[in-house]
Amino acid sequence: MKQTKWTLLMLCGLLIAALTACGQSDGKANKAAGNEAASSGKEPSKSMQDVKIVLDWSPNTNHTGLYVAKEQGFYEEEGLNVDILLPGSGGADAMVASGEVPFGISYQEGVTQGRTQGVPLVSIAAVIQHNTSGFAAPVDRGIKTPKDYEGKTYGGWGSPVEEAILKSIMDQTGADVGKVKFVNMGEADYFTAVKRDIDFAWIFYAWTGIEAELRGEPLDMQYVKDYTDKLDYYTPVIVTNEKTAANDPELVKAFMRATSKGYEYAIEHPEEAADILLKAVPDLDKELVLASQKWLSPKYQDDAARWGEQKREVWQNYSDWMHERGLIEKELDTDKAFTNEFLPE
Template identity: 40%
Template sequence: MQKRLIPAVFALVMGLTACSNNQDVNKADDKNTVTSDNNKKSSRKAENKSDEVVKEEKDPDTNELKKVTVVLDYTPNTNHTGLYVAKEKGYFKEKGIDVDIVQPPENGAEALVASGKADFGVSYQDSMANVLAGDAKMPITAIAAIIQHNTSGIMARTNEGIDRPKGLEGKRYSTWNSPVELNTIKKVMEVDGGDFDKLSLIPSTPLDEVAALKEKQTDAIWVFEGWGKVNADIKDYPVDYWNFKDIDDTFDFYTPVLIANNSTIENDKELVQDFVDATRKGYEYAIDNPKESADILLENDDSLDKDLVYASQKFLSKEYKKDTDKWGIFDKERWAKYYTWLNDNDLVDEKLDVNSGFTNEFVE
């Protein structure tokens, strides 16, 4: 699963999840149309199952529910499980919200949320960088961290010496040619004593990373551990893998995140709080019930690989709020450290306020 980069910011077509990874990533062309999750095949409705009945806090009549649109960053995957759980089990309805989950258009979730055509969206800290300042500035703010740590890194065929960044010397790396992406690779290679100039760059964004490695189309690919690496594991294909954050904690940025329009945050705090509370409940359920939550995701998109979803969900359920007691919380220093690196390396059109772009108001 490759990360999607905003075309206005970086050059090409995600995401590691874990789907998840890191870079403003574009999705494949055939998956860019906005599609309501209501059109997905679903064989289970939470309100029809006695063990899933929720107590309505507000009028259960859908005519009285507030319509809300959530736009994803990519096609449905385990980064999004908590959203589907919250919808399927009635957590949104508890809060008086009727949520429609849609897939992103060509110009991305950020643009749709900024324009007011979607109320909430899924993005990444790195993708947000160039739309928080400069001519491309958009009125969006991250309101919750879906996953606490960056679970993306480099995956390569095993026993070829790419079990560390320096091992990329003399190898071929599949790139989408993003300045942020390439500077990230350069930095971790330098930290490990490697020479970035000795790396061969292959313009390519494989959708099936395992197949690309098997067929030797490339030697190394940026993936989300919870999707690309897990996919290799369930296919019994031996790979070497390392996380960027383990090489340099500068790269432990937030990916993915939930975003909202600044106007909504300022003028309808109750809606934002209700949405975050219900979403948190969905992810908490996924943390405690990986198999059942994976089933809900699969019922909302029958095109997904069942074995991959189960394995990925088992991995991510341990990552959603790893090292913290509160799902969705942002570490201010960690957020600022990554944006400081972008500023210092001139990777943004205009210098960022390194403390901007997120709020803990709705997750604390």
């Protein structure tokens, strides 16, 4: 039963992760990634080690560093022939935890939920240092603060985390989450849903927010991290499983050396990095990718000493918040949930 519960929660979390690509209703990016368009064109030597990393969702600018590391030959320099895959029906977390693949893209919520139920995931890098998600509404809805959520309709995916976060930030402004109407958005993207039957939704600004700017549809946005430090959690993260970390640490270090170079390149060269992502996934919208990459590149490392660095207090704060609200049944063993030991110095 515990495993079933974790899987259901993980799938809800994957739906939240889908917000990074909710502006893409046609699924073309999935097709492009499935065709492995990210190939560098270089022939791996016979001594190369085949390695797979599975994404959390459709390719987008959260993932640029991976495509850069592949295209620029950083993985090849480490003796790795890396395939970037889309998640299977069980999701990225399940694929990594089972050992089907050694690496994946996840999020702090999923790792926390999984580990408290015995799932052996370990976060080895924060892709972005601070939470760029929040609740967004078209400006004509007059939603300037969480107090304004009262009497409005929220479009979500039925995850218990959604209502818990809304309640958490509304409580701070003396607002009542009970006065919010919750509806399931289904397969509709944000832009369709706000024109149809909702007033606001949870988005990642780096993708959907930037798309709104390009569409000329301005948003009012409340970032969840601005209301409490406990909600400034890592999303997304790169994960491995305990067995890989313990039995093949040199593989993990090599993979992270190359991946770090990929994200560092994207930080320093956002336009060139955007071109690499577009080359890998040509059906993505060029204008959106470039604008998103320029916005997101400085946020990969932000105020951290190095890209990928994770702080214990971030893991502790969010897991405490989840436990206080009954989203996890027991406290997280924080020191086993993440590590910085595989990041290059």
